[in-house]
Amino acid sequence: MRDLSYFRASSVDAARQAAALPGAMLLAGGTTLIDLAKCGVAEPETLVDIAHLKGLDSIEVDERGATIGALARMSHVADHADIKSRFPAVSEALWQAASAQIRNMATIGGNLMQRTRCPYFRDPANFPACNKREPGSGCSAIGGVTRGHAVLGTSEACIAMYPGDLAVALVAFDAIVHLGERQIPVDDFFLLPGTTPDREHAIEPGEMITAIEIPGSAAARRSTYLKIRDRQSYEFAAASAAVGIEFEPDGRTIRDLCVALGGVATKPWRARTVEDALKGKALEPETVRSASLLAVEGAVDHGANHYKIELAPRVVARAILKLGETA
Amino acid sequence: MTVHIASTVHVGRHGDASDGAFAEAVGGRLSRVDGPAKITGAAKYAVEQQLEGLAYAVLVESTIASGKVRAIDTKAAEAAPGVLQVLTPDTIISLRTAADWFGTPPPDKPYCPLARDITFSGQHVAAVVAETFEQAVAAAALVKVSYDETPAIVDLSDVKAGDGIPIDAMTKEWGDAQGAFASAPVRICAAYNTPREYQAPIEPHGLIARWEGDKLTVWEPSQWLDGMARTYAEWFGVPFENVRLVSPYIGGGFGSKALALSHGAVAACAARMLGRPVRLVMTRPQTFTGYGGRAATRQTVTIGADAQGKIQSIVHRGINETSMDGMWVEPLGSVISIMYATPNFSSRQNVVRVNSVVPGAMRAPGENPSAFGIESAIDELAYEVGIDPLEIRLRNYAEQDPHAKKAWSTRQLREAFAAGAERFGWARRSPEPRSIRDGNQLIGWGVAAGTYPVRRAYGEAIVRILADGSVEVESSSIDMGQGTYTILAQTAAETVGVRADDVVVKLGDSRFPRAGVTGGSRLAGVMTGAVYKAATSALDQLIGLAISDPRSPFYALQANTLVVANGRIASPRGDGPDVSIAELLKSVGRDHIEATGDTMPANSTPEDRYKNYTTIAMSVPHTEGDYSRHSWCAHFIEVRVDEDFGTVRVSRVVSALDSGRLYNPKLAESQWKGGIIMGIGQALLEEGIVDRRHGRVVNNNLADYLVPTNADIPDIEVISVGIPDPHSSVLGGKGVGELAIVGVAPAIANAVFHATGKRIRDLPITLEKLI
Ligand SMILES: Cc1cc2nc3c(=O)[nH]c(=O)nc-3n(C[C@H](O)[C@H](O)[C@H](O)COP(=O)(O)OP(=O)(O)OC[C@H]3O[C@@H](n4cnc5c(N)ncnc54)[C@H](O)[C@@H]3O)c2cc1C
Numbered sequence A: 001m002r003d004l005s006y007f008r009a010s011s012v013d014a015a016r017q018a019a020a021l022p023g024a025m026l027l028a029g030g031t032t033l034i035d036l037a038k039c040g041v042a043e044p045e046t047l048v049d050i051a052h053l054k055g056l057d058s059i060e061v062d063e064r065g066a067t068i069g070a071l072a073r074m075s076h077v078a079d080h081a082d083i084k085s086r087f088p089a090v091s092e093a094l095w096q097a098a099s100a101q102i103r104n105m106a107t108i109g110g111n112l113m114q115r116t117r118c119p120y121f122r123d124p125a126n127f128p129a130c131n132k133r134e135p136g137s138g139c140s141a142i143g144g145v146t147r148g149h150a151v152l153g154t155s156e157a158c159i160a161m162y163p164g165d166l167a168v169a170l171v172a173f174d175a176i177v178h179l180g181e182r183q184i185p186v187d188d189f190f191l192l193p194g195t196t197p198d199r200e201h202a203i204e205p206g207e208m209i210t211a212i213e214i215p216g217s218a219a220a221r222r223s224t225y226l227k228i229r230d231r232q233s234y235e236f237a238a239a240s241a242a243v244g245i246e247f248e249p250d251g252r253t254i255r256d257l258c259v260a261l262g263g264v265a266t267k268p269w270r271a272r273t274v275e276d277a278l279k280g281k282a283l284e285p286e287t288v289r290s291a292s293l294l295a296v297e298g299a300v301d302h303g304a305n306h307y308k309i310e311l312a313p314r315v316v317a318r319a320i321l322k323l324g325e326t327a
Numbered sequence B: 001m002t003v004h005i006a007s008t009v010h011v012g013r014h015g016d017a018s019d020g021a022f023a024e025a026v027g028g029r030l031s032r033v034d035g036p037a038k039i040t041g042a043a044k045y046a047v048e049q050q051l052e053g054l055a056y057a058v059l060v061e062s063t064i065a066s067g068k069v070r071a072i073d074t075k076a077a078e079a080a081p082g083v084l085q086v087l088t089p090d091t092i093i094s095l096r097t098a099a100d101w102f103g104t105p106p107p108d109k110p111y112c113p114l115a116r117d118i119t120f121s122g123q124h125v126a127a128v129v130a131e132t133f134e135q136a137v138a139a140a141a142l143v144k145v146s147y148d149e150t151p152a153i154v155d156l157s158d159v160k161a162g163d164g165i166p167i168d169a170m171t172k173e174w175g176d177a178q179g180a181f182a183s184a185p186v187r188i189c190a191a192y193n194t195p196r197e198y199q200a201p202i203e204p205h206g207l208i209a210r211w212e213g214d215k216l217t218v219w220e221p222s223q224w225l226d227g228m229a230r231t232y233a234e235w236f237g238v239p240f241e242n243v244r245l246v247s248p249y250i251g252g253g254f255g256s257k258a259l260a261l262s263h264g265a266v267a268a269c270a271a272r273m274l275g276r277p278v279r280l281v282m283t284r285p286q287t288f289t290g291y292g293g294r295a296a297t298r299q300t301v302t303i304g305a306d307a308q309g310k311i312q313s314i315v316h317r318g319i320n321e322t323s324m325d326g327m328w329v330e331p332l333g334s335v336i337s338i339m340y341a342t343p344n345f346s347s348r349q350n351v352v353r354v355n356s357v358v359p360g361a362m363r364a365p366g367e368n369p370s371a372f373g374i375e376s377a378i379d380e381l382a383y384e385v386g387i388d389p390l391e392i393r394l395r396n397y398a399e400q401d402p403h404a405k406k407a408w409s410t411r412q413l414r415e416a417f418a419a420g421a422e423r424f425g426w427a428r429r430s431p432e433p434r435s436i437r438d439g440n441q442l443i444g445w446g447v448a449a450g451t452y453p454v455r456r457a458y459g460e461a462i463v464r465i466l467a468d469g470s471v472e473v474e475s476s477s478i479d480m481g482q483g484t485y486t487i488l489a490q491t492a493a494e495t496v497g498v499r500a501d502d503v504v505v506k507l508g509d510s511r512f513p514r515a516g517v518t519g520g521s522r523l524a525g526v527m528t529g530a531v532y533k534a535a536t537s538a539l540d541q542l543i544g545l546a547i548s549d550p551r552s553p554f555y556a557l558q559a560n561t562l563v564v565a566n567g568r569i570a571s572p573r574g575d576g577p578d579v580s581i582a583e584l585l586k587s588v589g590r591d592h593i594e595a596t597g598d599t600m601p602a603n604s605t606p607e608d609r610y611k612n613y614t615t616i617a618m619s620v621p622h623t624e625g626d627y628s629r630h631s632w633c634a635h636f637i638e639v640r641v642d643e644d645f646g647t648v649r650v651s652r653v654v655s656a657l658d659s660g661r662l663y664n665p666k667l668a669e670s671q672w673k674g675g676i677i678m679g680i681g682q683a684l685l686e687e688g689i690v691d692r693r694h695g696r697v698v699n700n701n702l703a704d705y706l707v708p709t710n711a712d713i714p715d716i717e718v719i720s721v722g723i724p725d726p727h728s729s730v731l732g733g734k735g736v737g738e739l740a741i742v743g744v745a746p747a748i749a750n751a752v753f754h755a756t757g758k759r760i761r762d763l764p765i766t767l768e769k770l771i
């Protein structure tokens, strides 16, 4: 039997020290980690449990922004009154993620660190080739079942889609990941697969997410998260968009726009070209639709996931137009 | 259009057994008697038995779809902590081949549940048994299997698959279908496909096997205790009586738990070899390959009609996949051959071998995909001739069984169309596709019919009236959530004259009086009949004693009968004593009364009896005698399709169903709704996705194989339009469990066409097919 040791960290520092040891992994809600251990993907030698650590589950919101402790539960953040009013896209992204049971267990830190749902990644016994799991072993997905794989940010080594919802909203609103003292923009926290798909996050051994900071803005205040999928609930996105908008006083001209895509890329995908194309323009359906097509510039499909290239711009356009309606 | 506006449908009590005025009687809305045990966790499922010395087995599966096992290296696994045994084709004990479910004598050759010749990915090749489950899991990962791989035929679209094997028994032909088609003024022809689908019961398959000498006890979720006990007995060459199957609760089956399967053989072998009880439970991914789901199917439906939409000819060709060495026929001609009147008809079916586990029964096997073909095609015909899809169904209404050429026993399908249309508001439908919208949502209305034959078999039950006046019912039939415990309690309560609370129903033990397979929606009809007969004869004994025993308080009355109600006995005129059953039994010095009842033909031999219950060879054809017996339904469904995203959401369902008399309308409605929900999943979500290079289903878990969530299901209105059908069962019921799924997928596909103008002929209707 695979023995593993369990260590209940008494403080953030103790957790970081323990997690720096080879084979150690932080355990928060466990909804990703235990699942992957059962699949034979994660093989932790030591579980460093941080779920109970005090002071890391706070949610603080004021004009400047929100600071969310890494151990805050998805359900608590989703339901937080100030998050709902100042960052609707964040709350909506969380509400539409996973299931009620998982949201009650899962933490914000763990959520950022969730891993791809690529079926080949999750089945080592049947598919030994996976560059993300075993660098250099190849990619089983390319040429296989690719309906859920990414069309943006892929590489020859890996086309796995980043499946999370929250991070899409965080990327749209320039959130900052706090790793203790070190702070890093969330867009830089997620890495493109390139030739090293095994490296997904700009986090070093012994580092731990302590909080997420989201700067307040008018665009974040008028924001939404639109998630499209075949099943109404409890499914990852076929395509999603986090969008925030600020109008000029005329109520029609776009002063500021934040757009990020989920379900289509290897990392939460900021669509700055769409933002730039629309800033300063009046909100007209045709303008919005044609600008939204820029969201998938450079997209590459692998057969069954081609529909994502069609779908993603429509999701972006609908989300932008929806925010316009509430003007 | 002609629609019978049956405004009485709602107020009337069609099919809800108007005779059952009280919840506790047959026809009453008694809540599930097993509900509290399940909700509180008190119900103990098969593999939850706590047994002394239990060891744990874990399966090792093939990672290739076709080829041979070259070698299995078990050294590391054997050396792993806690490992008791590593079973491979070389080390496992040899079994005998068992007869199939028809009881066909098997070839005289050994059977090995672990494979050397690999015909599908996920086939069991080895198993590890250890002291703990975790040890077995870890050691199983250390078993190294090497293969000589050969090219696989992955599915029906594989170029190597070919046309398959014609199944002549499936051929149904009358008139000159080709000729009539050629001369028909209106002609349509289209191909309809359904993918692999999985039963996905929430309780995975598994068992505990324990040997005591030559006696085997198996705790295993089972839809057929006696059939599975026979298979175990034949495998191990022990008498049938030596095998006891125990299965008091079942966490869903949907057809997948009717047969003893290879994982069961592995566990029973391990238990025998070790001399310890062994538990084996499949992982969720293993449940996608350890046994078969619904076979993928392809159909072409060709209809020739006159300009008024009256069908002149139907030509139907179907294929379904089966495995390389097993034979599964999904009868695709079943609904298309009876739903509509046609003077000329031809249906043929082939079966194609692919490298998959042998497919199996899943809710309404045959009828379900068959209805997807014909109920989509007739919708296409309606648009072709420009008449309402409901009207075309009425114009082609079959007044008798067009295939068997016999009268229907009962067919309330016209009533179903009328009642459903009325509640749904079908008359307000605007005929043009894409003509109803709400913002970005295109709204569509679709209709389709469904049917399922009344399968009849036999059952036995014991009814005991105990000293305390309570009643006990025993039968080896089962309850997998459909309500057997409850309706048998109602039947015994009403027949004997006690409260349902005072009836204890014991099921799920092969030591009890026997029952055939719980499949094909036959159990309720069969078992209420058996319990009714047993209870009637127990009651006769009770009254006989009360009248004739000199110690009875009624002896002096010289009555020729007595009434029993609410557990008390009295004279019909109320002029004599009034005592409880307990008091009477005490006065006559009896501690119980016992009677057996069965539904077998009177002259049945012991061999007949054995065959009745351990095979399906003795099932009575639904067209036996003068009648053709079926349940019927009509589904009216509204969908909302997002015009940009292609997402389909079902927003309204009204279904009217004819299951004959309902023994318990509350439970029947739940079953119908469950079938409709499963149909929504089939229409929109469910599909085993095969990696074509590996011949392996990759979405083999419940996060990736999608079934509907609550958020996908609108309020569903079900209306019973049945009337008691005396030709179908002792108490007048027809089938309930499978009926309601039949026709849901085509009703949704038809609604999607009405919403969008796009005809989707490949299930499931996922968003990329509509954007
Ligand atoms: C069936 C299913 C469906 C799902 N659907 C969705 C969905 O639709 N949308 C969505 O967004 N998500 C979805 N999820 C993912 C879910 O949101 C994540 O599993 C969850 O957020 C992980 O949080 P956790 O606290 O349980 O993490 P854990 O499982 O405890 O940890 C996950 C990973 O993060 C690391 N980690 C945890 N905390 C920290 C920290 N503070 N610092 C650094 N590393 C840390 C762990 O070491 C581990 O590697 C789904 C999950 C499942 C199982």
Ligand code: SF4
Binding pocket: A116, A118, A119, A120, A121, A129, A130, A131, A132, A133, A138, A139, A140, A141, A142, A157, A158, A159, A160, A197
């Ligand atoms: S796409 Fe990435 S995660 Fe999936 S198999 Fe290829 S390398 Fe592995």
